[in-house]
Amino acid sequence: MGRLIAISNRTAADPSARAGGLAVAVWESLTSTGGMWFGWSGNIVKGEPGPPEHITDEGVDFIVTDFTEAEHDGFYLQYANRVIWPVFHYRVDLAHFGDTDFDAYEKVNKRIADMVVPHLEKGDSVWVHDYHFLLMGDFLRKGGWDGPIGFFLHIPFPSPEVFRALPEHEQIARAMCEFDVLGFQSENDRSNFVQFLVRSCDGVDEGDGWISVFGRRIRANAYPIGIEAESFAKLAVGQRAKTAATRIGKFLGGRKLVLGVDRMDYSKGLPQRFEAVGKMFDNFPSTRGRVSFTQIAPPSRSKVEEYQDLRVQLDELAGRINGDYGDLDWIPLRYLARSYDRKELAGLYRIASVCLVTPLRDGMNLVAKEFVMAQDPDDPGVLILSQFAGAAEQLSDTLIVNPHDRYHVAETIYKALEMPLEERQERWEKLRQTVVEQDISWWRQKFLDDLDVDTC
Ligand code: ADP
Numbered sequence: 001m002g003r004l005i006a007i008s009n010r011t012a013a014d015p016s017a018r019a020g021g022l023a024v025a026v027w028e029s030l031t032s033t034g035g036m037w038f039g040w041s042g043n044i045v046k047g048e049p050g051p052p053e054h055i056t057d058e059g060v061d062f063i064v065t066d067f068t069e070a071e072h073d074g075f076y077l078q079y080a081n082r083v084i085w086p087v088f089h090y091r092v093d094l095a096h097f098g099d100t101d102f103d104a105y106e107k108v109n110k111r112i113a114d115m116v117v118p119h120l121e122k123g124d125s126v127w128v129h130d131y132h133f134l135l136m137g138d139f140l141r142k143g144g145w146d147g148p149i150g151f152f153l154h155i156p157f158p159s160p161e162v163f164r165a166l167p168e169h170e171q172i173a174r175a176m177c178e179f180d181v182l183g184f185q186s187e188n189d190r191s192n193f194v195q196f197l198v199r200s201c202d203g204v205d206e207g208d209g210w211i212s213v214f215g216r217r218i219r220a221n222a223y224p225i226g227i228e229a230e231s232f233a234k235l236a237v238g239q240r241a242k243t244a245a246t247r248i249g250k251f252l253g254g255r256k257l258v259l260g261v262d263r264m265d266y267s268k269g270l271p272q273r274f275e276a277v278g279k280m281f282d283n284f285p286s287t288r289g290r291v292s293f294t295q296i297a298p299p300s301r302s303k304v305e306e307y308q309d310l311r312v313q314l315d316e317l318a319g320r321i322n323g324d325y326g327d328l329d330w331i332p333l334r335y336l337a338r339s340y341d342r343k344e345l346a347g348l349y350r351i352a353s354v355c356l357v358t359p360l361r362d363g364m365n366l367v368a369k370e371f372v373m374a375q376d377p378d379d380p381g382v383l384i385l386s387q388f389a390g391a392a393e394q395l396s397d398t399l400i401v402n403p404h405d406r407y408h409v410a411e412t413i414y415k416a417l418e419m420p421l422e423e424r425q426e427r428w429e430k431l432r433q434t435v436v437e438q439d440i441s442w443w444r445q446k447f448l449d450d451l452d453v454d455t456c
Contacts, residue, residue, distance in 0.1 A: 002123035004035040004453055007116060009076070009132040011039035013055050013062035022154075024228065025444045026127070027060060033453070036061040038116050044072045052115055065115060067108070074104025076132070081301060083166070084131045088155050089267040089361040092165045094306050102168050106135060113139030120145050125453045128179070130154045135171075137178030150451040151176070152183035152223065155363040156390065160196040173201060177214050181451045183223040185363040185390035190222045209450075223447045224394055226439040227369045232346060236374035241347030244340070248348060252292055255330075256417060259352035260295040261345060261367050262359070264337065266310050269360040269386065269403040270297060271317055274333065276358070276409035278321045281332055283407075284414045289330045291417065293356075296348070298339035311337070349374035352381050354416045357389060358403035364390040368398075372431045380428035382416035384409070394438060397430040 006026050010017035017023055030037060041053055041064040049066040056062070067076065078101035086094040113136055120126070126149040128136045137149050163169050173196060176182065184190040194211060197203030203213035209221040235241055248257065258277070262268040277293045297314070301307045318335045325332040340348070349355060355371040368391040371383055383398040385391060392400055399416055401409050 002033065002125055002453065003121070004029050004033040004448070005116065005120065005124050005126045006030060006035065006037040006129070007112065007126065007133060007136060008037070008039050008129035009080075010042065011037045011062055011064060012060075013037070013039075013057065013064055014042045016042070022129075022225070022440070025440045026129075027058075028441075029127075029444055029448060029453075030060045031058055034059060036063060036119060038063050038112060040064060040076075041066050043067070044069055063115065063119070065112070071104060071108050071111075074098075074101045075108040077301075077303060079105035080132050081304060082306075084134070085155070086266075086306075087162065087166050088131060088158050090156075090158055090162055091266065091361075092162060094266065095165075097167055109133055109135040110139045112136065113143050116140065117143035117145055120147065122147070125150065125451055127152070127447075127451065127453075135175040138175035141178050148181075148451055148453075149179050150181040150183065150447060150453075151179040152225075152447060153189070153363070154185065154225070156186075156361055157184055157189040157193045159192050160199060163192070163196055164200070170200075173197065174214060177201075177216055177218055180218055181447070182218065182220040183447050183450075184220065185222065185224055186393045187222045188393070189363075189390070190220050193220055219450060221450060222393075223443055224390060224438060225364050225366070226435065226441075226443045227366055227373065229369070229373050229436045229439040232370055232373040235343050236346040236350045238343055238346070240341065240343035241350060241374075244344035244347035245351040248294070248351060251334075255289075256291045256353040257348075257351055258291060258293040258354045258356060258413060258417075259348060259371075260293070260297070260356045260358075261348070261371075262295075262297055262357075263300040264297040264307065264310060264314070265300055266306055267359055267361050268297075269358045270295065270310070271313050272360070272403050272406060273356055273358050273409070274314065274317045274321060274335075276403075276406040276413070277333055277356075278324065279406050279410035280413050281321075281325045283410055287414065287417065288325060288332070289327060292331065293333045294348075295333070295335045296340060296345070297335065297337055299337055346370070346374045349381075350376060354382050354384060354413055356384050356409075356413070357391070358384065358386040358401060358409060359389050360386070360403055362386070362389040362391070368395060369435045372428065372435045375428055375432075377425070377428070379421065380424050382419055382424055382427070383431065384412055384416055394434050395431050397427050397434075 012023040043066040052065040082096040357368045
């Protein structure tokens with residue numbers, strides 16, 4: 001059995017990145033193959049970084065490097081998060097195409113590849129993660145590695161027209177074709193990538209995921225990422241969850257809860273969502289005083305200007321909506337700019353009548369799946385999901401909305417609040433089955449089978 005070698009920006013050697021389902025899934029694969037995991041240490045240093053740090057934990061070898069200030073800025077803050085992130089989320093208007101940031105992006109991809117190659121042995125398979133490392137396949141090949149490389153993109157892949165807006169798109173596409181198996185969150189993303197190769201690179205779609213391009217034969221498939229479904233369901237009935245539900249229950253005083261839980265990111269459609277909630281109070285007067293919307297949105301990437309602007313916009317909108325609709329004994333919209341423990345979140349999901357997951361664009365959206373698993377089978381809440389979230393392909397039995405259409409979203413929230421118990425149960429049961437069957441282990445296995453990695 002060959003080893004699996006993972007490469008991602010943050011690794012599970014970093015305690016803050018360890019809790020997520022992805023870290024657990026990758027870690028489990030590595031422990032079963034005796035693998036290694038390469039990435040960033042999370043530290044930024046002045047001057048040149050020292051030699052990579054080697055950490056061994058539960059049989060997994062982590063090799064992580066510090067970034068210089070220039071690398072952290074050019075590679076991470078600028079090119080990855082202010083160019084690729086907005087363009088891949090269809091926000092070309094927010095992209096900052098600087099002069100030198102792509103150089104930094106290339107150099108970090110190369111530096112990590114050079115760190116990995118000397119450790120690779122015949123029979124190994126490499127698994128690269130996400131938009132930070134789109135060039136990794138090319139640099140691993142240039143370093144002499146000709147074994148299998150898989151790549152999974154956690155964020156959307158945009159339509160060919162939008163991808164072409166990226167000044168370096170040709171080089172990026174060519175480098176991506178050095179991977180052997182490319183994984184996308186949805187069929188839509190996969191088809192965008194394949195269409196680009198067919199239209200712009202003389203690629204031939206051979207069917208069944210196979211593509212011939214640039215003299216190579218590669219595979220591109222959709223592998224929608226899942227959550228640790230059963231264990232999340234258990235969290236929702238645990239003590240911490242119950243305590244959180246009791247606390248918010250006191251605030252609600254018998255009113256129904258409409259909930260949103262997102263990182264504060266412009267891709268999540270938060271201003272549009274706030275406006276839709278305002279419209280609901282406007283157009284459906286019976287909801288006034290009976291329903292309360294709570295949005296949990298911890299600030300993220302707060303050094304980046306676009307995220308600071310979003311914060312200001314949300315502060316203003318929340319103030320306006322509460323000013324317009326609030327009353328002496330009722331706060332229509334609450335917005336908590338902080339994060340909560342997963343166990344507490346599970347309790348909030350469970351008590352919510354409706355969960356609003358309305359990103360303008362999202363690779364998958366795990367909140368939607370967590371909400372489903374946290375429900376009480378006797379009285380499940382209703383998920384309202386954006387058609388632009390990857391999760392909409394799998395969770396089509398829920399209420400799907402266009403997040404730009406505030407009137408329709410407002411109407412759909414009202415419909416969800418009024419939905420009869422039987423219909424809620426029927427829909428929820430279908431969603432639950434999908435989330436349980438297509439959980440994080442299913443995702444990992446599906447990808448590794450295609451990469452021909454034998455894990456037990
Ligand atoms: P993204 O990866 O873009 O942030 P996802 O919905 O796919 O979006 O994943 C978000 C993860 O972060 C989920 O597991 C969710 O539980 C967690 N999360 C989101 N908001 C909060 C919050 N306010 N506090 C704690 N965890 C959060």
